[in-house]
Amino acid sequence: MSAAEDTLADGLLLAYYGDDFTGSTDAMEAMTAAGVPTVLFLQPPTPEALQRFPGVRCVGLAGSSRGRSPEWMAAHLPQAFASLKALGAPILHYKVCSTFDSSPAIGSIGCAIEIGLQHMGGDWSPTVVGAPRLRRYQVFGHLFAAVDGVGYRLDRHPTMLRHPVTPMGESDLRRHLAAQTPRRTGLVDMVQLKVGDAQAQLTVCRQAEAGAPIVFIDVMDDETLLEAGRLVWTQRGGGLFSASSSGLSYALTAYWRSQGWLPANAGLPAATPVPMIAAVSGSCSPVSAGQIRWARAHGFATERLDIAACLLPDRREAELQRLLAQAGSALSAGRSALVFSAEGPDDPAVQAFDQHAARAGLSRTEAARAVGACLAEIMRRLLDQHPLQRVVVAGGDSSGEVASVLGIEALTVLARVTPGAPLCRAWSANPRRDGLELILKGGQMGGEAFYGQALQGG
Incomplete structure (x- = not known):
């Protein structure tokens, strides 16, 4: 698809698999708040199940792969990805945590990407991890997170450095992912996004060697968030698989909003009080x-x-x-x-x-x-x-x-x-x-x- 389109086509815009339940609702919130009707299923959705939700534009499937082995992924993710691809959305999103914590043995994002590309295809696989609304920032490929107003590089983050299952010892996401997949990785950095060289850099990443590369896209503020969304949507071709945090949802909806395709001030109502919980x-x-x-x-x-x-x-x-x-x-x-x-x-x-x-x-x-x-x-x-x-x-x-x-x-x-x-x-x-x-x-x-x-x- 080219940037010449002037509206969002009818039908689903995105389908996603959440690697845990809390992350799945995070992604659902990002899309719903932007004015994209979204429903999250706990089992692979069927066309019949979707009939209960007329007007839905995004469908999610809540999973548990974040705490699973590559062997478990190989046994369970193909069916999940196939069911989501069958719904016809142009982007299949493997939703990961915004701290990207994973390892070759547990919650391997690299393993999920290999399986996803087998099902969805595409000549590149974008990865958007930064999400300023969640205080997550990617700069020159390194991931940062803020806690109580203090920013930490992820390999020095007080929680993620000591995570009991998947501690993060590397903030450079390309180096981190290299331990999980042999597939080559590229980067579109924040400078290229700000000066308008993002598409040219993506072309370099695509042409470097045969095989679809994994391309990380920096996000550090609202401007780079929107440009990341522009790059993914206008370069989606016949379909893309993306292992990303909810930063991808925020990026796509920021771009769609900038084009006038979504309401400028959709938002969500505030929760009402209840007597007890x-x-x-x-x-x-x-x-x-x-x-x-x-x-x-x-x-x-x-x-x-x-x-x-x-x-x-x-x-x-x-x-x-x-x-x-x-x-x-x-x-x-x-x-x-x-x-x-x-x-x-x-x-x-x-x-x-x-x-x-x-x-x-x-x-x-x-x-x-x-x-x-x-x-x-x-x-x-x-x-x-x-x-x-x-x-x-x-x-x-x-x-x-x-x-x-x-x-x-x-x-x-x-x-x-x-x-x-x-x-x-x-x-x-x-x-x-x-x-x-x-x-x-x-x-x-x-x-x-x-x-x-x-x-x-x-």
Whole structure:
């Protein structure tokens, strides 16, 4: 396609697979807030399922590949990508975290790109990671993230440097990805975007050798964001596969808006208040720890999950019953409840996690999923016992477990709460779950008073 088009054609504009559930809702928020009707499915969508959502322009599929091996990806991603490609969107987006954390053994973005290119084709594969709204910035190929107003190169980021599964030891994303795929990489940097040389540089990247290259595109501000979107959309050809953060969604919609194809001020309404919420947190980030402390200091009943007990079959049920009694008592009294598995990376439960897993005969990955399953079961039983309107889940793995056990088929965005963690509406064949309000929050998302925002809206 050329830049001569004067409108957005009918039909789907983009289809995406989210490598975890919180990231999937992040991408859905970016598109919906820009005026692009979006629906997120929990199973591969069919044309029949789409009929329930007339006018949809973007379709997502929530997945769990961020915590999976390349062998798992090879077994599961082909079907997921094929189902999304069949919907006919010109761009197939593999949505990754805006911190790009991954490794050759776990959550390999390189492996996903190889599989995606087999299905979608294209003569290049753009990668847009920077997302200024989420305080993520890519400059000359290096990724930076801000925490509490302080910017860090990702290999010096206080959380990502110490991530328990995929720590980031390299901020140059080309070098980082080179450990995951032999495919050559290129870069369109922020200077080339600002002076108008982006398309010429892309041509150089394409012609260097045979085979579709992976081309990173710097994004550091609104200007480079828009130019990244322009480059991807006008050079999409007959179709593209892109492994990108929600920065791709923000970039494309910025370009479409600049052309007058989207409303200038779409946005999302603010979430309204509710009397109380139930929340579970499986995140061990310092951001989540600060949010738990805030909730405790502001009237939430906060209860810690005993990880050692939840990993042992003969102790699991007793631990669930204890937490249900404590959280249920708070909800019955009109008080919000939060059950958490860790309070930051220095929590003793995190330090002893490998020992707990070994004692239970589980690998680290299996143990992490078992913790998520316990939190999901707590949420399911709380909802069975209390007619809650709104619930919150913190942590990507935990969000996936909760959404699955509740029998949710799809999600749409209702309102804004904090960037990257919108208020969603559940769609389910179960009338007790249909219409439930959920917020699925990644560990790095939100400010200290996040749970207050989730409760009070505004």
